[in-house]
Amino acid sequence: MADENVIQALEDKIAELRRLVERDGVDLREELALLEQRLQALRREHYRGLSDWDRVRLARHPGRPRGLELVIRVCEDFYELRGDRMGGDDPALRGGLARLGERPVMVLFHHRGSSKEEQRACRAGMALPSGYRKAARLMRLADRLRLPLVTFIDTPGAYPGVEAEERNIAGAIAECIATMLSLSVPTVAVILGEGGSGGAIALAVADRVLMLENATYTVISPEGAAAILWKDATAAPQAAQALALSAPRLLELGVVDEVIPEPLGGAHVDPEATAQVVRASLIKHLAELQALPVDRRRHLRYSRYRNAGSRGTKAKAG
Amino acid sequence: MPIRRDDRDRYVEVELRRGEEPLWLRCGSCGELVFRRKLQENSYICPRCGAYFFLTAEERIAALVDEGSFEDLTLPLESDDPLSFSDRKPYADRLKEARGSTGLSDAVVVGRGRIEGRKVILAVMDFRFIGGSMGIVAGEQLAFAMERAVEERVPFLFVVASGGARVQEGVLSLLQMAKTVAARERLAEAGVPYIAVLTYPSTGGVMASLASLADVTLAEQGALIGFAGPRVIQQTTGEKPPPGFQRARYALEHGLVDGVVPREGLRQELARLLRVLEGVPSG
Numbered sequence: 205m206a207d208e209n210v211i212q213a214l215e216d217k218i219a220e221l222r223r224l225v226e227r228d229g230v231d232l233r234e235e236l237a238l239l240e241q242r243l244q245a246l247r248r249e250h251y252r253g254l255s256d257w258d259r260v261r262l263a264r265h266p267g268r269p270r271g272l273e274l275v276i277r278v279c280e281d282f283y284e285l286r287g288d289r290m291g292g293d294d295p296a297l298r299g300g301l302a303r304l305g306e307r308p309v310m311v312l313f314h315h316r317g318s319s320k321e322e323q324r325a326c327r328a329g330m331a332l333p334s335g336y337r338k339a340a341r342l343m344r345l346a347d348r349l350r351l352p353l354v355t356f357i358d359t360p361g362a363y364p365g366v367e368a369e370e371r372n373i374a375g376a377i378a379e380c381i382a383t384m385l386s387l388s389v390p391t392v393a394v395i396l397g398e399g400g401s402g403g404a405i406a407l408a409v410a411d412r413v414l415m416l417e418n419a420t421y422t423v424i425s426p427e428g429a430a431a432i433l434w435k436d437a438t439a440a441p442q443a444a445q446a447l448a449l450s451a452p453r454l455l456e457l458g459v460v461d462e463v464i465p466e467p468l469g470g471a472h473v474d475p476e477a478t479a480q481v482v483r484a485s486l487i488k489h490l491a492e493l494q495a496l497p498v499d500r501r502r503h504l505r506y507s508r509y510r511n512a513g514s515r516g517t518k519a520k521a522g
Numbered sequence: 523m524p525i526r527r528d529d530r531d532r533y534v535e536v537e538l539r540r541g542e543e544p545l546w547l548r549c550g551s552c553g554e555l556v557f558r559r560k561l562q563e564n565s566y567i568c569p570r571c572g573a574y575f576f577l578t579a580e581e582r583i584a585a586l587v588d589e590g591s592f593e594d595l596t597l598p599l600e601s602d603d604p605l606s607f608s609d610r611k612p613y614a615d616r617l618k619e620a621r622g623s624t625g626l627s628d629a630v631v632v633g634r635g636r637i638e639g640r641k642v643i644l645a646v647m648d649f650r651f652i653g654g655s656m657g658i659v660a661g662e663q664l665a666f667a668m669e670r671a672v673e674e675r676v677p678f679l680f681v682v683a684s685g686g687a688r689v690q691e692g693v694l695s696l697l698q699m700a701k702t703v704a705a706r707e708r709l710a711e712a713g714v715p716y717i718a719v720l721t722y723p724s725t726g727g728v729m730a731s732l733a734s735l736a737d738v739t740l741a742e743q744g745a746l747i748g749f750a751g752p753r754v755i756q757q758t759t760g761e762k763p764p765p766g767f768q769r770a771r772y773a774l775e776h777g778l779v780d781g782v783v784p785r786e787g788l789r790q791e792l793a794r795l796l797r798v799l800e801g802v803p804s805g
Contacts, residue, residue, distance in 0.1 A: 330758075362730075364750030366761045369768060370776045374725075374749040378734035381703045401687070401696060402730040402749065409700045423687050423696045423727070428754075433609035433689060448605045448692045457604070459693050509704045510665060512697035513658040516604030520627050 208261070211250060211469075214243045247469040254418070256450045257441035260426055262418040263397045267472035269479065270358055271315035271329070272298065274396060277479030278486065279304045279311060279354075288341060292334025296326040296363070299342045304354065305487040310346035312339050312407055313356035313396075329398075330363035336376035336406055340383040347387050352490050355407040358396040360425065362403035380406040385509065390493035390501060392486055395419045395451075395460070396471075411505050412489045415451040415460040416478070418470055422449035459512075462489075534744030535573035536722035538649065549573055565786040574744050574785055576722065578624070579631040579648035582681055586789050587635035587644070595643075596632045597666055599659050605692050613690040620651045628659035629684070632667040634676075638793035640800070643671040647683040649723075656728050657688035661698025664732060665705035668716075672708055675803050677715040677796060682733045686726015699731035706735050713803040717795065719788065720745045720770070720779065738795060741770035741779045742788060 218239050221232050254262075262268070275282055279302035286300075287293040299312035314331060317323035346353045362373050384391060384407070393410035399421030408421075415421060426444035430437055448454065451463040464485055467474040493501060541548030546557050551573035561568075565585060566575040577585065583592055600617070607613040621627060629651035633644055645667040647654040656664075664680070671678035687695040709716055718736035720729075723746040730749055741747060748768035755761055766772045770782040783791045 362749065363759075364755045365759045366755060366763055366767065369748050369750065369755070372734070372776070372778050374729040375734040375778065377730040377749070378699075378703065378732070381700060381731060382707060382735060385700065385704050386707055402699070402727055405696050405699055406730075409703075421693055423692050424689050429609075429689055435610070439609075443609070446605070446607050446609065447689075454693060457694065459697065506704055509697065509700040512661070512701050513604065513691070513694035514662065516602050516658045516691065516694055517599045517662060518602040520598035520600050 208250065208258070211243065211246050214239065214246065218243065244468065247473075251468060255441065256420075256444040256447075256453075257426070259418045259450050260420055260440075260444050262470045263420045265470060265472050268397055269471055269475035270318075270397065271313045271356065273318070273475065274479055274482070275302070275311055275313055275356060277476060278483045279309070282311065285342060285345075286338070288334045288337035290334070290337055292332065292337075294332045294335030294338060295322070296329055296359075297331035297335030297339055299339060301351070304483070304490070307490075308349075308351055309490075310342055310349075310351045310353050311356070312342060312353070314359040314403075314407075316358065327363050329359040330361060331359060331403060332363050332365075332368050333371040333373045333376035336362070336373070336380045339407060340376075340380045343380070343383045343387060347389055350389060352390040352392070352494070353384070353387060353410070354486060354490075355391070355393045355410065356396050357393060357399050357404050357407050357421075358419075359400050359403045360398050361400035362406075374402075377402050377406045381409055384409045385505065388498050388502065390490055391505075392489050392493070394464070394482060394486070395421050400425060409509060411493050411501060411508075412462070413460045414462045414464055414482075414485055414489070415454060416464050416471060416482070417451050417466040419451055420444075420449040421451075421454055421459070422447050535571070536576060536744045536746070537568075537573050538576050538722075540575050547575065549575070567785060574722070574742075576649050576683070578650060579626065579646040582646050582683075583631065583633065583635065583644065585785075586679075586681075586792065587637055587642075588639065591636040593634045594631065595634055595667075595670060596627065596630070597663055598627065599662060600627050601657055601659050601691065603690075604658070604694055605690070607690040607692070609690075616652060616690070624648060624650050626651055628663065629654050629656065630660045630663040630667075632663050632670070634670075634674075637789065637796055640793065640796040641674075641676045642679045642796070643667055643674065643676050644679045644681065646681040647728075649683040652688060652690075654682075654684035654723075654728075655686060655688035655695070656684060656698050656702075657691040657695045658698060660688070661695075661701045664698075664702045668702075668705040668709045671714050671716075672712045675712070675714060677717060677799060677802075678709060679717050679719070679792070680732065680736065681719045681721065682724040682728060683721050684726070684728040684733075685723055686728060696727065699727050702732035703735065706732055715799050715802050717792070719792075720747050720773075722746045725749065725751060725768075739779045740788075740791065741773055741782045743770055743782055743784045745770040745773070745782075747773040747778060
């Protein structure tokens with residue numbers, strides 16, 4: 205199988221040559237075309253046999269389109285709303301009004317930041333209690349204004365800090381889950397990158413759950429599972445496999461409704477193409493949901509979560 | 523020097539290790555051998571050092587409900603190991619061992635009982651069963667218990683002892699957070715009171731769902747209450763948690779719980795609360 209490092213090196217080389225072309229106006233079209241061809245071939249080879257651990261790394265790829273960047277490509281006229289109205293505004297969990305396929309919607313998303321500084325402020329997408337309280341506030345607002353809710357999930361998990369604990373991060377997540385389950389409007393969640401445990405499910409209890417091909421959704425990070433269960437940090441790849449965190453496995457398990465294909469090589473290769481596929485899928489699911497009477501929709505949502513995983517039990521032996 | 527009552531919580535050791543023999547238990551904290559009968563009379567608090575022994579679901583139930591009033595309603599369900607999970611040891615083997623050593627089918631026991639005459643539907647977690655972790659079966663038992671409480675119009679009491687979601691059932695465990703919260707919505711709509719008692723430990727996914735959504739939340743003295751454990755906090759953020767962090771008294775000071783109750787007073791406290799709630803749900 206083609207080595208990721210080789211692919212990365214080739215990607216870097218191509219980017220470097222492109223800069224050269226731009227800066228000095230050197231004609232390198234032929235060379236670039238050859239390298240591109242080689243890169244595509246390597247990617248095809250590599251992405252045929254992706255392990256779950258490869259997907260974990262793709263989901264974390266620094267170039268992967270994230271939060272705000274993707275929302276702006278997927279929706280028109282994003283109008284941000286801020287603050288939990290209780291003393292805080294968390295840049296790691298953002299939201300607001302937007303238009304999607306001619307209709308107004310409420311969007312919520314984790315945000316990791318693009319500049320170094322912004323990334324620090326966003327704590328790599330690990331949201332605080334104030335983030336989850338803002339999310340719950342905007343969910344209630346969506347219900348009041350009859351706006352469908354679309355959430356985009358990409359977080360390693362909720363922020364594990366002393367102050368987050370003191371401000372009841374657990375309670376803020378619980379409240380978010382309860383609020384999202386109780387909405388009358390249609391809800392769709394898209395897992396974009398990392399769907400890390402409680403911090404992810406707080407935005408994921410939707411009528412439809414979609415997942416990008418190389419995103420992950422898991423109860424614990426593979427590294428965390430490796431440390432706890434294998435007592436060995438190097439066992440993370442095995443843990444990734446065992447946890448069934450990949451989109452195809454979660455589709456099989458009925459946890460997600462649709463796997464959204466990514467461009468060859470991953471979403472970072474072509475963020476715009478990725479966004480357009482996400483957009484088309486969202487419009488389709490929202491139209492389907494909108495066609496259902498409210499009671500029916502709510503009933504379906506309730507049974508979906510009330511019966512989650514019930515096939516994974518059996519009558520007690522003996 | 524006597525410990526001020528308010529600070530007592532910070533000095534309560536809760537011992538998850540307890541050496542067991544048919545007639546006696548060894549305190550994991552000070553090493554004292556205590557006769558089981560004596561320990562039982564002392565609410566499973568070490569007579570020598572004051573450490574709280576953790577309680578099995580059965581012991582917890584016996585300590586809370588009127589003698590002879592408990593009826594076990596636990597659904598006869600077991601985990602089917604839906605991911606065929608294996609780490610250093612197959613999950614199927616861990617389940618078999620846990621079932622064997624506890625006599626339980628999973629980490630939650632459900633039942634009907636009375637506390638000083640007043641009916642409750644209880645769900646009690648047993649920490650011995652894979653750390654009281656919530657997988658599909660535990661989620662199912664909790665949802666079922668709440669549905670029973672709605673049907674019988676009787677207050678729901680949830681005694682928490684859990685490290686969080688069960689890793690070995692992956693996202694399906696995570697979804698039990700949604701399942702229990704969905705069932706709790708029905709409970710709330712029906713106006714049936716829900717009382718949570720948080721003990722050592724009440725953390726992770728259980729805390730970030732059902733356990734945080736009670737109408738009245740009590741913490742047993744010494745309880746550990748939070749989302750992320752101190753080790754994860756330190757590793758991820760470099761912050762050093764302050765003394766008493768995430769313990770019952772600390773939770774009270776930060777507005778997370780309605781009260782902190784010493785173990786020996788818990789039954790009476792619940793009786794007092796149920797008395798005040800007499801007539802709820804109405805009709």
